[in-house]
Amino acid sequence: xxxxxxxxxxxxxxxxxxxxxxxxxxxxxxxxxxxxxxxxxxxxxxxxxxxxxxxxxxxxxxxxxxxxxxxxxxxxxxxxxxxxxxxxxxxxxxxxxxxxxxxxxxxxxxxxxxxxxxxxxxxxxxxxxxxxxxxxxxxxxxxxxxxxxxxxxxxxxxxxxxxxxxxxxxxxxxxxxxxxxxxxxxxxxxxxxxxxxxxxxxxxxxxxxxxxxxxxxxxxxxxxxxxxxxxxxxxxxxxxxxxxxxxxxxxxxxxxxxxxxxxxxxxxxxxxxxxxxxxxxxxxxxxxxxxxxxxxxxxxxxxxxxxxxxxxxxxxxxxxxxxxxxxxxxxxxx
Amino acid sequence: xxxxxxxxxxxxxxxxxxxxxxxxxxxxxxxxxxxxxxxxxxxxxxxxxxxxxxxxxxxxxxxxxxxxxxxxxxxxxxxxxxxxxxxxxxxxxxxxxxxxxxxxxxxxxxxxxxxxxxxxxxxxxxxxxxxxxxxxxxxxxxxxxxxxxxxxxxxxxxxxxxxxxxxxxxxxxxxxxxxxxxxxxxxxxxxxxxxxxxxxxxxxxxxxxxxxxxxxxxxxxxxxxxxxxxxxxxxxxxxxxxxxxxxxxxxxxxxxxxxxxxxxxxxxxxxxxxxxxxxxxxxxxxxxxxxxxxxxxxxxxxxxxxxxxxxxxxxxxxxxxxxxxxxxxxxxxx
DNA sequence: TGGCAATGTTTAATCGTTTAAACAAAAATA
DNA sequence: TATTTTTGTTTAAACGATTAAACATTGCCA
Numbered sequence: 264x265x266x267x268x269x270x271x272x273x274x275x276x277x278x279x280x281x282x283x284x285x286x287x288x289x290x291x292x293x294x295x296x297x298x299x300x301x302x303x304x305x306x307x308x309x310x311x312x313x314x315x316x317x318x319x320x321x322x323x324x325x326x327x328x329x330x331x332x333x334x335x336x337x338x339x340x341x342x343x344x345x346x347x348x349x350x351x352x353x354x355x356x357x358x359x360x361x362x363x364x365x366x367x368x369x370x371x372x373x374x375x376x377x378x379x380x381x382x383x384x385x386x387x388x389x390x391x392x393x394x395x396x397x398x399x400x401x402x403x404x405x406x407x408x409x410x411x412x413x414x415x416x417x418x419x420x421x422x423x424x425x426x427x428x429x430x431x432x433x434x435x436x437x438x439x440x441x442x443x444x445x446x447x448x449x450x451x452x453x454x455x456x457x458x459x460x461x462x463x464x465x466x467x468x469x470x471x472x473x474x475x476x477x478x479x480x481x482x483x484x485x486x487x488x489x490x491x492x493x494x495x496x497x498x499x500x501x502x503x504x505x506x507x508x509x510x511x512x513x514x515x516x517x518x519x520x521x522x523x524x525x526x527x528x529x530x531x532x533x534x535x536x537x538x539x540x541x542x543x544x545x546x547x548x549x550x551x552x553x554x555x556x557x558x559x560x561x562x563x564x565x566x567x568x569x570x571x572x573x574x575x576x577x578x579x580x581x582x583x584x585x586x587x588x589x590x591x592x593x594x595x596x597x
Numbered sequence: 598x599x600x601x602x603x604x605x606x607x608x609x610x611x612x613x614x615x616x617x618x619x620x621x622x623x624x625x626x627x628x629x630x631x632x633x634x635x636x637x638x639x640x641x642x643x644x645x646x647x648x649x650x651x652x653x654x655x656x657x658x659x660x661x662x663x664x665x666x667x668x669x670x671x672x673x674x675x676x677x678x679x680x681x682x683x684x685x686x687x688x689x690x691x692x693x694x695x696x697x698x699x700x701x702x703x704x705x706x707x708x709x710x711x712x713x714x715x716x717x718x719x720x721x722x723x724x725x726x727x728x729x730x731x732x733x734x735x736x737x738x739x740x741x742x743x744x745x746x747x748x749x750x751x752x753x754x755x756x757x758x759x760x761x762x763x764x765x766x767x768x769x770x771x772x773x774x775x776x777x778x779x780x781x782x783x784x785x786x787x788x789x790x791x792x793x794x795x796x797x798x799x800x801x802x803x804x805x806x807x808x809x810x811x812x813x814x815x816x817x818x819x820x821x822x823x824x825x826x827x828x829x830x831x832x833x834x835x836x837x838x839x840x841x842x843x844x845x846x847x848x849x850x851x852x853x854x855x856x857x858x859x860x861x862x863x864x865x866x867x868x869x870x871x872x873x874x875x876x877x878x879x880x881x882x883x884x885x886x887x888x889x890x891x892x893x894x895x896x897x898x899x900x901x902x903x904x905x906x907x908x909x910x911x912x913x914x915x916x917x918x919x920x921x922x923x924x925x926x927x928x929x930x931x
Numbered sequence: 932t933g934g935c936a937a938t939g940t941t942t943a944a945t946c947g948t949t950t951a952a953a954c955a956a957a958a959a960t961a
Numbered sequence: 962t963a964t965t966t967t968t969g970t971t972t973a974a975a976c977g978a979t980t981a982a983a984c985a986t987t988g989c990c991a
Contacts, residue, residue, distance in 0.1 A: 264742060296940085350696070361694070520881060603948085616972080625949095630968095657947085
């Protein structure tokens, strides 16, 4: 890579000091600088195709104008949609995004976190996997600004923006019961992550509150990095049972996708034989040609809020913002 | 944000110079340094939770170990899948990824490019939108290492990894003709981008080579940032015509998704009344419960090859690599 | 005419690393 | 013992920007 032109090169060509060039290009000391000279300097900068060396600037100013984003997997629709929203919001404020995918793996999460902090990101937005609370606490002690999204640790005061998972599932179950379904299965992730526990709690509590009672055989938990067969088995267990379910709630877009595929293969009639409620409406699911209900997460709000809180904290440290958003229940009739 | 510990802090605590600390932490001059002292320094570093300031290091070494990625839209499955592959490949070599979405807009592309170069990325992987050839030429003149993916400019020697779009569509059309379909529609993007032109060429040529002849009414081009209705209109035009098509080729996963939705709505029987060939198999399309054919892009190879070429060029500048990959035609029977 | 303010530009320190070169002390060699 | 070599560590100059402070020069007013 050829050596790039620097302030020095411009200064030399203009016969002035680098300081002056810096002032001109940053529009500082506007009143004081000779207008013609300023024009000339800008002209030379343009002709040399000069671009600020942001690395050098960052070293001096202690600001990189970069934010770090740690998602579970950028290739997943949930993560990439959020990434896009965050990118736009960050961009509006002059920030660029460095990202990494944790694969729900704590060691990888730590590594990425380290890499990003090392690169002096001004702040972080992240969805921490299991067993990372300690890392995040250390981050907080070091006063690196960050906002969690999607997940958080109960009793750990810090910025986060997450869904009311309890409420979402509760709403879903209640909806199904109102549709006269009483044998409701839930396929979600097996995890100690609080927000996922909340789903199970919402499921159990909604059943109890409606006098149905929780049947453990209808709660199917798959690994957070699941194999397709896990979901297929779960569905088969729920359906080809002496007392089969008449409704299933899917815990994520990806579970829903694989679940629906399998339901298609098994030739189950939806919604007659089986009502479906799914987290995370994605437009892909529209291809499944049957009525179903979605628990839509307010992605835009989640992404924008997370970014705004972060930008806020980066400027003036304020008290932690703990934001819980509600899922919207959408019924799609077909 | 609290001030982070630096080499200076470690040096002070250990009663040595920062140079020595640097040597120890980077495992340089291994033979010469007192082992006990080295241990002590490492110990102190750990206890202070020291992390290299990569910004300072980059300024000195002129390497950021960051690569820039410009995609059309990170929230689109094609972009995010590639991003993930690139992330992994980069990560294996100690690189992190800074990204931006161009929205197929040349001005935005330029802005992102500028931002990334300014941040001294060591190299770039990008899918340039229309009217950006000049920018990319300037980049080449400045000897910033880069690799284009998905697209390239004919007659412009530079690194790229792209699909044989001509061949892919040609293969698709031929396949349909072999299935005895003679009235084949193509819905693709209206664009001066070479790789998209190639598709049209493949379509026309395959028709001609099979003695069918090109009927312009069956070629539907939608804006690259299309509205859903454009695709719906295109499909209606093709189907509810005095001489309706008996097959449609979709030019991307997103066109296919919206197209299939509409076909579903119109209640067209696939594949009896209408054979479908679609670019970019995504697992979402499996929800469309009918046999269809995919022109699958070798995503993994594309992403890995692009990254490897880039890493290669960053180390020792070599002659431009121009790689054309073949699409794989997959028939899914349902 | 002398003093002060306003204007325009430069000097020089700094950010936190890296690294060649210098240096000091100990060990090996003559 | 004098000299050289080896070992262990420090000095100091970068990297490319920012920015407070210093320095000229000019204009203004009493």
